[in-house]
Each structure stands twice: as structure tokens, then as C-alpha cells.
Amino acid sequence: MQNTFTSKESFKNAFTLKTSNLFNKEVNQTTVYERYVVLATLLNETLNENYNKTNQYVKENHLKKTIYFSMEFLMGRLITSNLMNAGYASVVKEAFDDFGFNLNEVELAETDAGLGNGGLGRLAACFLDSAASLGLPFYGNSIRYQKGFFVQKIENNKQVEYPDPWLDKEFIWEEKREDESIDIPYFGELNGIQLVNPTWVKAVPYNVKVVGANNNVVTHLRLWSTEPSKKQLVQDEKYLKMVSKISESLYPDDSTDEGKILRLQQQYLFSSAGIQDAIREHKALGRDLKDLPKYYTFQINDTHPTLIIPELMRILIDEEYMGYDEAWSIVTQVAAYTNHTILAEALEKWNIELFKRLLPRIYQIVEEMDRRFRLFLKGKNLSQDKINHMALIGSHDVRMAHICIYGSFSVNGVAALHTNILKEIELNDFYQIYPEKFNNKTNGVTHRRWLMHINPELVNILDKTVKGNWRKDLSAIKELENFKDDESIQKEIKNMKLAKKRQLIDVIYKDTGVKLDENAIFDIQIKRLHEYKRQSLNIFHVIYLYLRLKKDANFRKTFHPQNFIFGAKAAPSYVMAKYIIEIINRTAQIINNDPETKDLLKVVFVQNYNVTYAEYLFPAADLSEQISTASKEASGTGNMKFMLNGAITIGTMDGANVEIVDYAGIENEIIFGLSAEEVTQAYKANSYNPRKIFDNDKRIQDVFEFIKSLDKDEHYFDFVFNNLLNVDYFFVLADFDAYVEAQSRANKLYQDEKTWWRMSIMNIANAGFFSSDRTIKQYNEEIWHLDTIKL
16 A cells, blocks of 8 residues: 655655545635644554554564553643654655645644543553563553543632543544453343343454554554444443443542442453453464463553453363463462552542442452461461451452452562652552562653653754754753853753744733743643642742732842643542632632732642643743652653653652662752651651641731632631641651752753753753663563564
8 A cells, every 4th residue: 555655746646646635625714623634544553554564563473562551641632743753754745745834833723632631541552652662562442432531610719620522523543442342241140150131232342553763563453442232132321331431531539339339340341351252362373371471561540440350260160171270370470569559548448338238259359368378378377367367359349459469479669769758658458468570660751752752852952962862762851961051051951941942932811811921930730630749848938928929028138930830630529629720729819819929939739631732831841840748659650751851850859750869860959858767757756747737837827818818718728737737647748848849959050051951951851760661671571471463
């Protein structure tokens, strides 16, 4: 087949013809969205050839695969990465220039795929990009959510959630594979080990192409959607509603039993379908099931896909008639687990009664796993208390993380500090038993999206200063360090930032009506809204600054203007998080409209923060807010994207901040606050008294008074005050003083241009380690052992 993209002329001819076929229009009569549809359709068709070749190569050479099971894949707009990775971006840009079209505008017509929410999903998307670019047979497995997490609007200063019907417009990159559908059973009763009268739901797969960079490799992300099953004889309204709910939306509210069952249904759906799919493929290729570990690794991304472990046991025992020990030997050679959290509430536990009702046979298998694990621990001479603590089933719940550790051959954390905390504190009991399972794989980000696509201004500087092929191997950007004191390069970096700030200013002004100041420090915190990420600490400091600027004329003279930008979604039922969003927005209204301070201080909350917004925010930042309570952030990847684009980290020694400091030098970051050891010690000793800090710090008292004054009911924010004064589990008040001092340092440093831009260059030059290509290589060398696809 003729490649449409071989030259500008062949592309223009194909584009004109496709426009006529799809819309019966001349090219110049099309809307921006129609141009996007034509371009995406042409590109998707062209990618088919390499997709088929990739599949053929993997099949013929019997290559081992990794299936990456993840509840989320936050892909962003695929037109951009697909054009760039396929090597067609410049041809299309030249052709569009001839047509008089703006390629960037056409790219923006694609809706962000609603398949993820936070760092977990974005990491999974980076991994897909890196693995395909390294030519590895690596495939994603998840759910095709009809609606995304939600569309966030700010109304009356509060977060309001609206459905995200992203699939209302055609998702051009997907291909439905109806013939590969799988029926999934829920509920029913057990007759011995046989499930009787279950409720059947059909899982229908859709493949979304994933394009490797300049290597002709095209893999896929497989997404499962739910439809009524022919096996289900009674299909009443209640049944049809249940079927549509399962693949309707990401993270449904689980504050009710109904919501909990729905989440478990989702988790079983993509776990079971993914495993059955792999086994079907394995057998179709004439391979023995005993050899499954030679051909697959199932990577469990966080605890949501835990059920692949008992599900694989069910298939091997019930359907393939293996004995328990033989089945268990296979399972524990194919399953590998990535832990993303040390927060107790995120280490999933499911109520036994709910679990047993929805998945009776799976529960029966977990019971047997638990019985054997307890016997194994007893043989290690552990106390009954410790055995109860480590067991897979507690007195009321099924413990997903424990199943993952017991059933996997590899357990990895996602940053050096995080892995050490898992080994030494949170999962120490397991580490004592299975030291050989534990390992670290520090997260990374794909520089193809988070540098090459979003920051062409910085790309130009790197092309001029770096001799090595940094596009292929990001570690080559270390060479930029030779220019850290070069005034002309410092000036170019400063001009790059200014250009990115101007682009962001336009986007934010259109979105919110707030006009930021291009000469101000852009101080940005963008991430999920959670108490441990401490957006509260950030806004408290902003309020403190505002109050000080109001009353201290000398301070006003020495203070460099600072613009604070927040972007975050709070889970719909997370009350504290929603109050923090409201405090930020109410504070912004006052500060931005105060004639005395508005030239010195601005605050903006960008609504519906997503990948597309992030592409403007990361390169415009001067200060990267990474201020989680030490020991709570597993890794972070936003910190890496900021670093790669020349921002300075203001943060605690938490997550991958520790490694950022190791690589770039502590003198090139602004570090403050309690250490992980101090936080852990304070928990152990129960020695932290937030009220005492409040009583002794007039600044915090003034901040609380200001927040009280935001509403005519002075008790409106009492929920927040009571939480912080009586518990403050995340040490917001404890770190307030240190944070104020760190921010003061940052403001002064920014005024010393030579030092600031040297720091910025040192961050960019040392970001090479934080490439997801490096992370994936490490996973592959130490866990998966996949061979490369060579086309």
C-alpha cells in the first residue's frame, strides 16, 4: 500500500481525496474538527501496515509479552504523539501550511481520552510510549470507560462534577474486536467448586494503537467494554443497567455497598478478560500452559488488578484441570506487582461478604490461598498476631496488597525512598519473608511528549548545545551542563520560559478571565487534590504573603511578583479536598481584585486540569511545587516533567524528589520540611501536637482568621480547622514555618538572575535519568526479560 505520508504532495492528494469521501467537501470548506477527522483517519489507516507487521513478528518469533494491567491509562491526545513517533509531523505541517491550516489547532480538536485521572494513569501511558519506542512486546490492558473521571467546573468557588462523555465523538484510534469477546460471570452459587446460575456479562475488546518512535513498531492498549451476554437468559431492565454501569466511568463513588460492588465488578472484568485473552492466544499458538511463564509476565499496576492472581488459579484448576501446586507454581512465575502507595486507605481491602457475594468461586480460591499462606507463616515460627496481620483475609476484609505480594515473583516500589519505606516499614513483615522479591524501579516520563512535543523552544537550545543524540537517549542532555555559566545560553533559557509563559497566560485568560504577569515567578502545583499533597500548605502560605504585603511597605519593595497556579481534581466524595479547592478559589477572588497587591500577587485555579492543560503548564513553570508530607508520595512524575523543562523544585525530601536532588544537586533545588524519618518517628511516638504550633504562631492564626472571613458564616470552614488543629495527620502546620522560609529563599534567588538560570540549566541537564525509557529498560532487564521486535 502506498504510504500517504511519504511526501508533502502525496499527503495533500490523499487528504483532499479523503475529505471528499468523508464529508463531500472541498478542503478549504472544512471545519477544524473535520480536518482532524481526516488527518487521524489517514494516519490510523497508514499505521495498520506496521501494526500488522508487529503482530506478525511477535507471533512468528514466539516472543514473550508483558501485559500491563492498569485501571488507568491517561493517554492525552493521540494525534500528536502518533504523528511525531511515526515521523510524519513535519510532512503534515508543511502540507497544512500550504492549505493555510494551523496543525496545532487541528490537533487540539481531539478530545482527551477519558481513561485516567492522575499520575498512575499518566505513568502507564508513558510506559506504553517507551516500550513501543524500545521495540518491546508490551501491551496495556484496561477498561473502555464510556465517561472519563468527570469534567470539573468551578461554580460559586466550588468544584462541581459533570459527566465526561468523551466517546460521544468517534475515537478514531480504536478498533472493535467483537470476535474476541469474553463472557464474565458474576454472583451465582457454588456447588462444590462449580459456579451455578451466575449473571453473565460480555466483555468486548477494543484495541488502541500505540506507536513506537521511528522504529515502525506499533503495539496496542486493549480496552474492555461491557455488553449484554447471550449466555444471560433473563435480560431485564435491572440487568441491562448493571451491564452498562460496569464500563461506564472511572472510579465510581464507593461510599455505598452498591458502589463497592461496582468497583469490584470493574476490577474483575478487566483482570479476568485480560487473563483469559492471553491464555486463549497462548493455546491458539500451540503452546503448553505449563510454559505460560516463558511467554508472559502480567504486571499488576497498583492493587486494582489483584484479581488476576486468583482468576488465573481458577482457570488453571477448574478449566485446565491442574492440581493446586502446579497452578500456583505457574501463577507465581507470571505475576509481578508494582506498589504505588504507602497510604493505608489506598492499599485496597474489600468487605468479605460483598466479595463472596459477587465472586463466590474467586473468594473460595482466596480462602485456600490464605489457609496455605497461614500454614507457611506458621512454619516460619511467626506469632499468631503477626500471622493474622499478614494474612490475605482479615476478620472483615480481603487484603489485595497482601494477595499481590504473596502471589507475585517481583514486588517493586517506584522511587528509591518509597521502596526503602516499603522494605523497612510498611511491608517489612513481608520483606523479612521474601527479601528476594523486593526491588526498586524509579518512575520516569516520556521526553517525546513532555519535552519534544510541548517545548520546541527548549528543543532548539538542546539541538545547538548537545552533540549526543538526546532525542533517542535522554541521558545525553547531561552535556547541557557545560553551558551552566554561559550567559548567552542562560539568556536563551530565560527567553524560552518567557515564550512558554506567554502561551500559558493566553490559555488561562481565555479559560478564567485572570490575566497573569509574564514577569512574575510562575509557581505551579498541579496534581490530584489530596491532603498528603498539601495544596493546603501552599494556599496558607499565599494568604500569609497577601496579609504581609498588605501591611509591610518595606516587604512590598523587596518582593518579586509571584503568580500561584493550582490545578487539581478532588474525588467527588472527598469533603476535605473540596473545601481546600473552595478556599483557593475564594482567596483568589480577593487577592486578584485587591488594587494594593494585584500587581505583586495573583492566584488562579485552572479548572478541569488534564493532559492538554498540563502541556502548557509544565514548560511555563519557574517553581515546581512538590510539597507532600515526607514519606507519603511514592514517586511523583510531575516533578520530573517540571525538572525537564527547567523549573526549580521547591519541595520536601519525598518520593523522587530525593533522586532529583541526588542528580541535580541540593544547591539547585529548594528543600524544606520534616524528613521521612522524622514524620515516621512522630507517628510512632504520637508526639505531634498541631494545636501547640497554632497557639505559638501568629502567622497561622492570622491565616485561619482570613479563611474564617471568607464566608459570612464564620463556622463554614470549621471542618478544615478542626481537622488541622486536632489531627493534622499530614503535618501541614508542622512544616508551615519551614515552607515560608523556603518560599522567601526562592523569591530572593529568582532576583539573582545568574544563579537562577544556572540552577534551571542544571535541572534540565540532569533530568536524563527520569526518562521512562530508562525505567522500562530496567523493568525489562530485571523483571520481564523480553526480546526486541526488529522490523
